[in-house]
Amino acid sequence: MSSTTKTLELLAHFSTSRPEIGLSQLCRLAKRDKATTYRHLQALEETGFLERNPVSKKYRLGPIVLQLARTREATVPRKAGVEAPLVALAGATGETSHVTVLSGKTVYALASCESPRHGTRAIIDIETFPLHATASGLCALAFGPTDLMAFAQKNLCGFTAMTPTTAQELENIVGTIRATGFGCANRSYEDEVLGLSAPVFDQTGHYAGAVSVASVAARFTPDLKRIIQEHLVIAARDITRNWGGTLPPQIEEAWAKTLSHSNTLDTAS
Amino acid sequence: MSSTTKTLELLAHFSTSRPEIGLSQLCRLAKRDKATTYRHLQALEETGFLERNPVSKKYRLGPIVLQLARTREATVPRKAGVEAPLVALAGATGETSHVTVLSGKTVYALASCESPRHGTRAIIDIETFPLHATASGLCALAFGPTDLMAFAQKNLCGFTAMTPTTAQELENIVGTIRATGFGCANRSYEDEVLGLSAPVFDQTGHYAGAVSVASVAARFTPDLKRIIQEHLVIAARDITRNWGGTLPPQIEEAWAKTLSHSNTLDTAS
DNA sequence: AACAACGGTTCAATATGCGAACCAACAGGA
């Protein structure tokens, strides 16, 4: 791993829930040496990726990332095409909805939207999604580049008792997803959360990301599952269209087939 | 210069006007070795800062920057981004300084900062600034949305003898502001106050607001004007940067031109 | 076929990053 990679990985520890980090704290989070981390922080500071909070002396993200984000969005307008379908999806299902994008071998959160319908709801506070344990990640394995599966199988860490930890388990799950057209992660990443997702495609015709609904497992029913799936289809179609892509016919067929007899499927599928 | 710094500097070459760059092209732009640049690009790609356009094979910014921007926006709201430059501006000019934002057709005060240097000083105690009579308002007319002028001309109320009250007067003033890059309101809102302002831009590339200095007219001199203008430029650059924006080149050009021969201009300009 | 430009790779030399150890400042607690 290059020095640059290690440096840039430090930025992943900043989030809305932990927006400012001091040197020692970051060393613990990243499990790194203090001197090294300090030099890394200095490099990030002098390039504008981090700045110091003048009062707390801690480090926080710098203004340059706003600049880069604007360029990215101007280059690949993704975020703008997601807002409306996402709000509609959260409203229709009453559950937290989010969109992820696949870049290289990593699944990133792009946007998320909570529904106020229930007091308890799933919170999407991670930046990158494990391939084997989340609905979005499984969707990428099922419909994304074929070399992703081999990569995922090298890192089958268990998050809950339900997390698939063998290559065979994972293959089976992905096979089901290919057949149904919907990613499903039943308490495999967090104990109380059940995720459902549908793939989204871009103008190159490749898998681009997934739109997902994270439901509280305790209130999940076959009825809710069907409602979520129906609206996932709508959202996936909308977003795919907004991104200039088209849905492969086999995806549409899988969806149609799944929905036509979804009442006969149980929630564990 | 560290390896990481050199790597991160590569990202600066991506912009809305040049959103995708190939290896050789980037080597020329950055005046770097090809092998080195290639490794740098790989580091940026595996951390998600860059991704390959699957059709053109060129590099472009990755989705992770959107994530970082969201965190930054949540960490440092707009108001926080003006504090430090505003204090510096007030300190350097010895005059009351403030920042306004344009929202719809209204110019609001966002923050203000007084300097203790003089016993008499301008007090910014209004919440919204008239478009045709204040430096901030005139700045919005000169660099903001084009439909603002028509709106302003419908309400040319006179505050002092110097307030422009005809559409033609206002057009002339705004024309001067576009040419110089600085808003100027010479006793047109309050009898004893002369305001100078510079525009600030946000991540959308649009006019976002103005940073201004309100000076007591009686002690205004060409020397003070020049000092204020120089520090307005610094503050406008800083705030624009903190808000994730970039200054249009024509603004920078206008400033450079104005400052290069400001000693030949009188205070009434 | 010749040519140029492209992305990508090799390898010796050395610049660069590394981390244990160390400093100074600060903040409770006894």
Add this chain to the structure above:
DNA sequence: TCCTGTTGGTTCGCATATTGAACCGTTGTT
């Protein structure tokens, strides 16, 4: 007051990761 545990920051010798000239294979143009 001392003691202890923080914090951010620095030093220095060693080892290795980084460097760039040169090279390679492919693609597209003339």
